Amino acid sequence: MSSTPRNVILGSVLGLTSSAIFFGANLGISFIAVPTLLLSSPSSGLPVPANAENRASPTSTSSEKPWTSPPHLARQWQSIYDIGKKSGPFFALLASGCWLHAARRLSAESRSQQRLLVAAAGLSLAVVPFTFGVMKRTNDELTRRANAAEHGEEDDAKADARTGTVEAYQTHDLIRWWAQLNLLRALLHLGAIGSATASLIL
Structure with a gap:
């Protein structure tokens, strides 16, 4: 790292x-954020009536349902998504641009460092096709439900949807699935961070 030009170091660190x-x-x-949105109803501490549904049963799916209604859940997700879609691409593009700039400033002898920085830039930009490819159907379905909620419509899973499709998921389950995809997308940047860090210590 001691022989690395200062502008390369600054560009890499900014990235x-x-x-x-x-x-x-x-x-x-x-x-x-997502686990907080999906908090279930707190227990009242009162005895459960004999004819009531056993919500504490491990086989009861209702015990996993959040306290918030599906339409409001969709709107809360939309609020988080709208914030993320404004700031996320900016930081991804900024990181990628910094690393590409740093790679261009390296001499021809620093091929290993250049390749690592280019790889970091590629992983950083990979969130774009991941979002518009892997996550698109999930994003579109949650957006559709959020838009329906804004018009006062109750829109959850479609009864006639094919099993396994995003349309068949209940809103809280679809948001859980989205959170997993979002984590995978974040891991692309973890790989980028590792690659860029390796270029600095070579």
């Missing part, structure tokens, strides 16, 4: 900072 912000924000969404 690392931008990518770390993207990674940390998406990690927070998947592990903090």
